[in-house]
Amino acid sequence: MSDNFLEPQALGVPCPKCQRDLQLKKGRYGLFVGCSGYPACDYMTAADFDPGTDARCPECQQGKMVQKTSRFGHSFYACDQYPSCRYSVKLPPVAEICPSCGYGLLLRKKTSAGERLICAKDTCDYKSPVK
Template identity: 50%
Template sequence: MSKSDQSLFSLHEHALQQANETCPICNASLQIKHSKAGSFWGCSQYPTCDYTRPVKEVTKFEEQILPGSECPKCGGSLAVKQGRYGLFIGCSNFPACDHIEHEPEETLDVQCPSCKKGHLREKSSRYGKTFYACDTYPKCKYAINHPPVAQDCKECGFPLLLKRNMAAGEKLQCANKKCGKFQ
């Protein structure tokens, strides 16, 4: 048997060993079950036995204190923590202090064409997509998906153009939905 065949056999054997695992509480077989939160191993004797464990073992993230940092609310030190949406920087005195550091948002030198009071700001959605929205939100809910340019449209006079990457190169498009002409 070749070395690759042996490694394949050991992987297959490991998979069979996991599939034939027994419940540590009642010695019944474990099954992969599914829920809206994801897959997990569960006892086949459910509801008599309610043993469960995750399919993928998760390693616990240790909180790391940032040396020389100070919480502006309570004076405690700041730490790198892991939450349900990933890593973030927060106060080490949680739950007594709930301070969280946010990334500074860039304010562009482009006035909001909707309310004419705020400026457009680069933001990031929870899925990581970049968009541009008015900084007076929630009073003004104006938002666009492409980088803004403070120029008037030659066709309709709308005070905002969008920078679009097209197959032929970078072009400017009117941000007015009724116009939408390329410059």
Template identity: 45%
Template sequence: MSRHIDQQLFSAHEHALDEAEPCPECGSELQLRHGKHGAFWGCSAYPACDYIRPRHQHDGHIVKALGVPCPECGHELVLRQGRYGMFIGCSHFPQCHHIESSDPPKNEQSHDVSCPECHTGHLVERKSRFGKTFWACDQYPKCKFAINSPPVMGQCSACGFPLLVEKKSAAGVTLICAARRCGHLQERESLNC
């Protein structure tokens, strides 16, 4: 006994979870299509109409109003969903570009370490879009100094660079010169002088 499978069940516009909408440019129905960067909505009248839009919106749309005034312009701060996650921004964007992290501030110890490159900023703890912790100058984008390990005040005994980093290993915690070209292992006794 041979069974035939109805191929229309697998067509892109028949997904039960996605509702079709009219194209905002020509009024034809939007269809779910697949490209090398994932699924997207495209006009069914293609190539006459080439309207497309991403399936999932990560354009900084407002999730929730926070009821707190923006420190720069006074308009309300809002929680937004961006490409790399949630963030707090001004509701008056693009006129005001104020942005804050939605994460609570980290330990204040990192603010005491001066930037060895620009000498005006301080190193602050940040997270990359992948969740990795790093320390960067708070004067970014003017100063692009960044390190991947916790900073420690001190001077390298080999090259004189004014910053060390803390590396943890099976042998314990060691201090290494923060200069990329040096990498000298620092002894703890030389720090105390």
């Protein structure tokens, strides 16, 4: 056995889909949590699963924004209702309404002058004062 190989380890947590045990597994892009009933049950999530932010998705109004990692290692925030909603942003979302245009999401942007909130809508140019 090599150091890169990892046997699935039971976590003692039931799968939300089928109630079988969830396991910590190693895949092509690193560690993940998957159902022990695979392939009958295809539930899986990231090993460092973040339940999400308190920000709702401004597009579908049903999902919440959760942090994800691309295959290149960059983090981004996307709606947890994927694939029915494909909304995503690169900056951390904040659950506030834009005072300028009324869009339902602001983004936290760090600049050399400090941190500020900007509107997630491309056509709006709202920027909060530097904190």
